[in-house]
Amino acid sequence: MLFSAACERNKQPILEVLTQRLPEAAQVLEVGSGSGQHAVHMARHLPGLRWQPSELAAHLSELAERLNLEGTVGLAPGASIAEPLELDVTRREQWPDGPFDAVFTANTCHIMPAAAVPQLLAGAARVLRPGGLLLLYGPFRNGDEHTAPSNADFDAHLRSIDPAMGVRDARELGRQALTLGLVLVADQAMPANNRTLVFERQVLADAPSR
Numbered sequence: 001m002l003f004s005a006a007c008e009r010n011k012q013p014i015l016e017v018l019t020q021r022l023p024e025a026a027q028v029l030e031v032g033s034g035s036g037q038h039a040v041h042m043a044r045h046l047p048g049l050r051w052q053p054s055e056l057a058a059h060l061s062e063l064a065e066r067l068n069l070e071g072t073v074g075l076a077p078g079a080s081i082a083e084p085l086e087l088d089v090t091r092r093e094q095w096p097d098g099p100f101d102a103v104f105t106a107n108t109c110h111i112m113p114a115a116a117v118p119q120l121l122a123g124a125a126r127v128l129r130p131g132g133l134l135l136l137y138g139p140f141r142n143g144d145e146h147t148a149p150s151n152a153d154f155d156a157h158l159r160s161i162d163p164a165m166g167v168r169d170a171r172e173l174g175r176q177a178l179t180l181g182l183v184l185v186a187d188q189a190m191p192a193n194n195r196t197l198v199f200e201r202q203v204l205a206d207a208p209s210r
């Protein structure tokens, strides 16, 4: 079964952020669920949670493996994990209808091609309810500055594998998000030089067409 050591380390700090930020019985869409460890951990601790995992077609069966084994065991009262969806953020037709209280994604922005990141933001803006939250967990830089040497090394490593990958600029994300009606409301420091960027979907009088 697919297993991520990073997920084991970050799932509890992420749970603490979600506990603080999500409403009761939240409906959450997760993008790029990977091994499913976040889905299972959150559903074991957040009562009433409805978690919708998703992945690229190529990784759906690995995700389903964990969810089939663990996705119904020891969940918090009223919590559930839905059947995982196929979702490539660049495929508009694959986005579910929503509305969701939150869209969560961990360690995906630096892996998906740079050109896909605005599509992640746009998709989240479409499916979130007004007041809903987009939570991006992972390493981010500020302009050209990395927040730690290890993140600079990681960025260089990613770009050497594929120039389309790389640690994203939180300020640029904030600017792009704003044009979509997503306002940065928190930038929470997380262990190991990671961050959770929290955006809130505003109700715009003249919403731009997306």
Ligand SMILES: C[S@@+](CC[C@H](N)C(=O)[O-])C[C@H]1O[C@@H](n2cnc3c(N)ncnc32)[C@H](O)[C@@H]1O
Pocket: 004, 006, 007, 031, 032, 033, 034, 035, 055, 056, 059, 087, 088, 089, 090, 105, 106, 107, 108, 111, 112, 113, 116
């Ligand atoms: C480093 S893994 C992180 C997985 C999991 N969220 C975690 O924290 O362990 C990056 C994930 O991004 C997903 N991904 C890459 N490109 C994507 C895209 N265009 N749309 C949706 N997910 C994508 C990959 O399939 C992969 O599962």
